Amino acid sequence: MDLSLQMFRDIPKVVSYHYKEGNFNWPMIIYISFVHTTAIIGALKVAQCSPQTLIWAFLLWPISGFGITVGVHRLWSHRSYEAHFILRFFLVLCNSIANQGSIYHWARDHRVHHKFSETDADPHNATRGFFYAHMGWLLVKKDPAVVKAGREMDFSDLLADPLVRIQKNMDPWFALYMCYVMPGQVASYFWGEDFWNAFFVAGALRYCIVLHFTWLVNSAAHLYGDHPYDVLSYPAENPIVSWCAVGEGWHNWHHKYPFDYSASEYGVSSQFNPSRMFIDACAAVGLVWNRKTGTAAWQMGRARRDRDAAAGIPLPKAPPRPWEVQEGKKVE
Numbered sequence: 001m002d003l004s005l006q007m008f009r010d011i012p013k014v015v016s017y018h019y020k021e022g023n024f025n026w027p028m029i030i031y032i033s034f035v036h037t038t039a040i041i042g043a044l045k046v047a048q049c050s051p052q053t054l055i056w057a058f059l060l061w062p063i064s065g066f067g068i069t070v071g072v073h074r075l076w077s078h079r080s081y082e083a084h085f086i087l088r089f090f091l092v093l094c095n096s097i098a099n100q101g102s103i104y105h106w107a108r109d110h111r112v113h114h115k116f117s118e119t120d121a122d123p124h125n126a127t128r129g130f131f132y133a134h135m136g137w138l139l140v141k142k143d144p145a146v147v148k149a150g151r152e153m154d155f156s157d158l159l160a161d162p163l164v165r166i167q168k169n170m171d172p173w174f175a176l177y178m179c180y181v182m183p184g185q186v187a188s189y190f191w192g193e194d195f196w197n198a199f200f201v202a203g204a205l206r207y208c209i210v211l212h213f214t215w216l217v218n219s220a221a222h223l224y225g226d227h228p229y230d231v232l233s234y235p236a237e238n239p240i241v242s243w244c245a246v247g248e249g250w251h252n253w254h255h256k257y258p259f260d261y262s263a264s265e266y267g268v269s270s271q272f273n274p275s276r277m278f279i280d281a282c283a284a285v286g287l288v289w290n291r292k293t294g295t296a297a298w299q300m301g302r303a304r305r306d307r308d309a310a311a312g313i314p315l316p317k318a319p320p321r322p323w324e325v326q327e328g329k330k331v332e
């Protein structure tokens with residue numbers, strides 16, 4: 001029996017640890033409320049900003065986005081390529097502007113997510129619905145299964161990188177500075193913008209929007225889209241999420257071949273992927289090497305599927321989705 005198939009035979013699981021039991025993560029609820037309140041203030045201040053500040057806020061979307069996609073995701077979480085110290089230093093700065101927790105903590109949660117996708121040990125288990133996978137998981141205490149999985153895995157390679165260690169030691173103060181204060185200082189120093197205008201628009205509003213774009217990978221790209229590479233898995237090919245998350249929505253491929261630096265099958269001409277373009281550009285100037293791809297593995301997988309199809313063996317049935325599951329029973 002295929003292991004992944006065995007996993008989905010157990011669905012639906014008993015959800016044992018959620019908000020109804022009062023397991024609220026109050027510090028995070030207060031922080032996320034602050035993030036959204038300051039973003040609303042930012043939205044009200046957009047009309048008062050100079051064009052330079054609006055361009056700066058817009059540019060901080062891919063800049064901070066690359067800190068997540070190119071940096072903590074494809075480099076540190078998955079080791080899908082190797083990078084020069086200069087690039088790693090730049091990516092640490094970009095990652096801090098994105099302010100999504102330290103590289104160490106983000107990569108730890110993400111490796112647990114890949115290893116235990118759609119189980120109780122998955123930090124943002126999408127079988128618990130869109131809101132939980134999107135941001136609800138941050139608002140409750142971690143499921144004990146997630147904590148246990150994190151304790152049992154080895155993350156020593158992350159701390160072997162001095163840049164990751166330094167950023168972890170400065171967490172959260174450096175990230176809060178780079179996310180909120182630095183954009184305001186740059187705008188007021190270089191083009192005379194009011195500090196608080198840039199603080200709220202290029203800082204708070206841009207931060208909140210990019211946060212939701214990242215969260216869409218865990219929610220929308222785990223629930224909506226095609227499954228050409230692994231019909232049994234939840235992660236899906238979602239072009240809209242790819243636009244938002246600078247190339248990170250090709251998620252069925254990514255979960256099948258997480259070591260692929262492109263996180264997608266095709267080139268950038270047919271699949272929007274500025275993160276891949278950035279890694280390729282860095283490779284062209286010698287800052288990146290040893291880019292891994294899943295293409296050879298997929299050629300074998302596709303050939304096997306074609307042989308099965310020719311022999312009349314049907315594809316396995318996709319697992320039930322949350323809206324197909326009611327009261328602990330799958331609706332047939």
Ligand SMILES: [Zn+2]
Pocket residue numbers: 113217218222235251255
């Ligand atoms: Zn995922």
Ligand SMILES: [Zn+2]
Pocket residue numbers: 073077078110114254258
């Ligand atoms: Zn990943």
